[in-house]
Amino acid sequence: AQSVSQHNHHVILSEAASLELGCNYSYGGTVNLFWYVQYPGQHLQLLLKYFSGDPLVKGIKGFEAEFIKSKFSFNLRKPSVQWSDTAEYFCAVNAKGNNRLAFGKGNQVVVIP
Amino acid sequence: GAVVSQHPSRVICKSGTSVKIECRSLDFQATTMFWYRQFPKQSLMLMATSNEGSKATYEQGVEKDKFLINHASLTLSTLTVTSAHPEDSSFYICSAIRANTEAFFGQGTRLTVV
Secondary structure: OOEEEEOOOEEEEEOOOOEEEOEEEEOOOOEEEEEEEEOOOOOOEEEEEEOOOOOEEEOHHHOEEEEEHHHOEEEEEEOOOOHHHOEEEEEEEEEOOOOOOEEOOOEEEEEEO | OOOEEEEOOEEEEOOOOOEEEEEEEOOOOOOEEEEEEEOOOOOEEEEEEEEOOOOOEEOOOOOOOOEEEEEEEOOEEEEEEOOOOHHHOEEEEEEEEEOOOEEEEOOOEEEEEO
8 A cells, every 4th residue: 555754744834935744655556646736615526637648737826846766765845935825735646547556644834024 | 626525624522432434526527536544754554445326445444333334425435433443543545546547635624532
């Protein structure tokens, strides 16, 4: 079964700072990779996903993530955060052909105006 | 975009009673839905896979007699927490898969058992 690791559960930064959230997974086969965001009081929403092709994926709201197969990583980045990016971010993985998602523990990101 | 609706968003019940949570896919048919439980500061823990027209598949350690799942139609799955106890208090989230690709999530149900 696949597992997902996210580090630095709490991240606090100022507006306009750059954000990078790490995600590592353990699974030997081919995977699909996702980043979800949960804004306060709202449901999980998809930020971006990687199925195949260009390992640099661009998502909504200026987020991007890079799949590095050799490192089993799928780190999320945003060059300049805004106060509205305050949320919890979850990395998730599933094996190709299997819809069961494994989630990381999440990163609680707080952006200070 | 696709929408998954979960109801209720909050429920408080007495210990020993049962609570039903509904998960509906509003604009697509979902043969598979998933139920998760989320503890504070922890990840979403997959409880079970709900399959339309057949029995649910439960993850290891999840009591199927306590967490009853019914997926009676292509747009509705229900989770019933039977004989609830305070330790069942948690945040329950459902998701539905559209076209075998992307998962869409409900807004979650905060269950408090008193």
